[in-house]
Amino acid sequence: MRERKFRGWITLGIAVLTFFLGYTFKWVDYRLSQKKLQIDVLKESRQMRDSIEEKMAILLKLAKEMGQETDERKKTENKMQFDLLRDDLVTLEKKCAEFEERQPRDLFKIVIPSPPTGIGLSDK
Secondary structure (H helix, E strand, O other): OHHHHHHHHHHHHHHHHHHHHHHHHHHHHHHHHHHHHHHHHHHHHHHHHHHHHHHHHHHHHHHHHHHHOOOHHHHHHHHHHHHHHHHHHHHHHHHHHHHOOOOOOOOOOOOOOOOOOOOOOOOO
């Protein structure tokens, strides 16, 4: 009788231990999958930002070429390519902002510096 009671407790202990170990492994697996998802999101975000950077470099190069070009036909071709690339860049920024859950930046905003203030003459 005593042996049967002991086996019952052992069986119950093994069942409880298995239950907790199973949930622990599931919880660890869940946490790992969350971390993997975060890493994938960061990789995708980095790729989008790299693509934006590459397109901006090409856009600057095209703008420079357009300013130096004297042939009207070539200048018009560069302008069309510039406009297409600019539209592509705006679309890519919107996708990146949506992916990163933020507001899209205005990539073509002209920043005009403010005039200096607080300037005075010194006799030193």
